[in-house]
Amino acid sequence: MSWLPTLIKACYFLAALLFILGLKRMSSPRTARGGIVWAGVGMLLAVLATFALPGMHNRGLILAAVVIGVSAAWWTGRRVAMTAMPQMVALYNGMGGGAAAAIGAVELLGFAAAAHVSFAMSAQVGGGVSVGDTFSYRQLPDAAPLWLALVGALIGAVSFSGSMVAFAKLQGWMDKRFVFPGQRLLNLAVLVLAVACLVAIGNDLLLPWLIAAFFVLALLFGLMMTLPIGGADMPVVISLYNAFTGLAVAFEGFVLGNEAMIIAGMVVGAAGTLLTQLMAKAMNRSIGNVLFGSFGAVAGGAAQTIEGAQKPIEASDAAVMMAYAERVVIVPGYGMAVAQAQHKVWEFAKLLISRGVKVKFAIHPVAGRMPGHMNVLLAEAGVPYDLIADMDDINPEFPNTDVALVIGANDVVNPVAKTDPASPIYGMPILDVSLAKNVIVIKRGRGTGFAGIENALFYADNTRMLYGDGQAAAGELVTQLKSIDG
Template identity: 55%
Template sequence: MNNLLQFIYLITAFILIVGLRQMSSPKTAKHGITIAGVGMLGAIIITFFSPQIHGFSNYAIMIIAIALGTFIGWYSGNKVQMISMPQMIALYNGMGGGAAGAIAVIELLNHHELTFAMSTLSILGAIIGTISFSGSIIAFAKLQDLMKRVVILPKHQAINMILLVSSLVLGALLLFMPKATFLMIPFFALLLLLGITFTIPIGGANMPIVISLFNAMTGLAVGFNGFALHNYALIIAGTVVGASGTLLTQLMAKAMNKSVSSILFSPLSATTQQVEEDNGGSLKPIEQSDAAVMMAYSKKVIIVPGYGMAVAQAQHKIWELAQQLEQKGVTVKFAIHPVAGRMPGHMNVLLAEAGVPYDKLFDLEEINAEFSNTDTVLVIGANDVVNPSAKTHPESPIYGMPILDVNHAQNILVIKRGQGKGFSGVENSLFTLDNTRMLYGDGQEVVNKLVQSVKGL
């Protein structure tokens, strides 16, 4: 019976991998999510037939947990708007890490059933999963603006190191003294605290990378628990998530021209003096009607979206504006920076939701060379990813990060709610260039006025 269950687990894991593979393309992502969901549903159903599970109380607990999880997932999935999806992902990822930590607790309490190797894997799963849990909660709080973006304690890295070493010592004691279960309380308490102190000094601009890292950690924790439980589905799913999350973390760090270690262990100081590029310019506002004329009589317009577009929920109006411009013979493209928004692919998802064709979305490498022969660039809600200081000012905290070369365009229009700084707190020298004009106001309202103005031309 057990061999049959493991074989079915293998099938469900294969279905999950097929679903994940289809998620790699926007055209098949929706279908891939459905396939992956079917695979996970199959794994849940087959678990009821496991010989290790017996007794009415166990089945009742499982049914109640599934019912609660299904309701919460369905309700939040329908209630949460697309703008809050990064926070939701951070929170759900944290739940995965917490689940891995909880599984490790049960395994360690049943130490008499574990070999030394299985106990070691359980300890590793507990360490990684618990840190991912509390760290992801902090990431959620930051993205939701529930806490200060950067909190740096005195001797912060030393505190992290003390917490890590202390946790490892307690983990080793639990490994060699399995009956000392009273050590589990300080063990998990230190890990939860480490996840918090590890995350609070990291700035908002780096938060997508941190979320990706925690996702990889959760996958590894699940994989370790899978080895300890001899569950092929957990082993395969955890390994796939851990590997893909690690690769994504590295790719995102590369997109910012940074190493993962520099992002995690050399965060921006809360008192870092920001560098402003002195180009002798000033912020120059423009009326919506004049901006509409500028775009309508351009040969090519490139639209650069950022998190501000998500906040204003202006993606539908942006696509309407693009369609109006195309009707007047203007070539319109969308430039997507790899770390625009609060998570990988955030802008792609929002624009796809609005109906923007995939062939109009271009990443940094594909479109950067086109800015120099573009008549007008419209920047909506983007800030740090178009800041020329990343290339011109070595003292700038974002120096070295690849940017969209918006400043090379003939004309630049920037839609912005106010004159504040970006999420990383760095002044943007793009806004004071001679060829830049500012459109102040709510993104959706401003774009709607641009649409009406273009229609009237």
């Protein structure tokens, strides 16, 4: 069947096309669902084509692994709550990086075995090999796959262990941050040792213990790099590791000579890198700071003193204020996700709309714990896409907004980001909620956000605090609004 290789390559090309078109459709909430389906069909086509590769072995084991993986993903995907979506994304992303690292490990061990055979054959034929010679991959036709396998394994291992830590933090199994003196130097030392092992292996030292040490150090670096990261930086972390996973898959695709892996990995790596840049910009961080800085660190200097006091409001008064408003902007944050209040918030918004109030939802790029977290929750609640506005579009509208309702958002609406150079969030673009005529903040208590600083918005003259669980407070607003005569 001389036509089979051509057919397989054609399937890979079509799969790659579906990946790219699917990613393009994911850029809009209106077409994102279709984009996911397109990309899924592309992946199915690539898997089926791979089964037809000449010389493919262990098809039964591969099929069993696919069935187990698909079944586990289907079961967890159906059961996981929308509020737990960030940790599921982190977990699945880590699995992708781990798979790439595992491919690299298998290939490296294969290279070592081939070098051992080459060494033994050379000794048998009197090739001038002495007892002290190391196993040499240079005796094989091409050294390029070895270096690609090493780089892909390093990136994949870092992504795997880092994503597992991110998952544990998001799941609440680990403290938000873990820091100690000299942490950066220790992290750098671990990375240097991992790279040293990489270079040694790439330069003929294909020894099993050295390969094992290389993977241990790579996994350790991913773990240690993620430990000091706070929850407020999780959108950047998830995006960064997503890019790492894509790059690792691409490198291992070159090793295996698999076009589908190369293209899919490069697309994911490029998209993840771009998203990381956008997330970093939204938090006023450079990529260098994201890669080598201390996420969530507190800036030095004395912060500005916030004067005044938080002024509470009852749900009945808040409902009346919004019932007779002309424009209301709702700003959701992670607190809404924790309280699973998105359905009640949308119910309240629909009641306002039925009274003729113009309602919009304002989304900050890093609100929540992953890119697009708030968009996913609002879509799950049924909020129409045309009512959801991003930061750049909605900010000019706040001065003409009668009431801004903030539910669970903290640092992304804190005006000190524009007024206090000593603040750790200074320079971060924020939603200009403070410019609204009136602000109502639904908040569980008087604590600070993930950045660990007070929010000047809560003490402003035009702000009132509606204390309580997000879902309970939204439900009370619904009840009070229904009791108001139209």
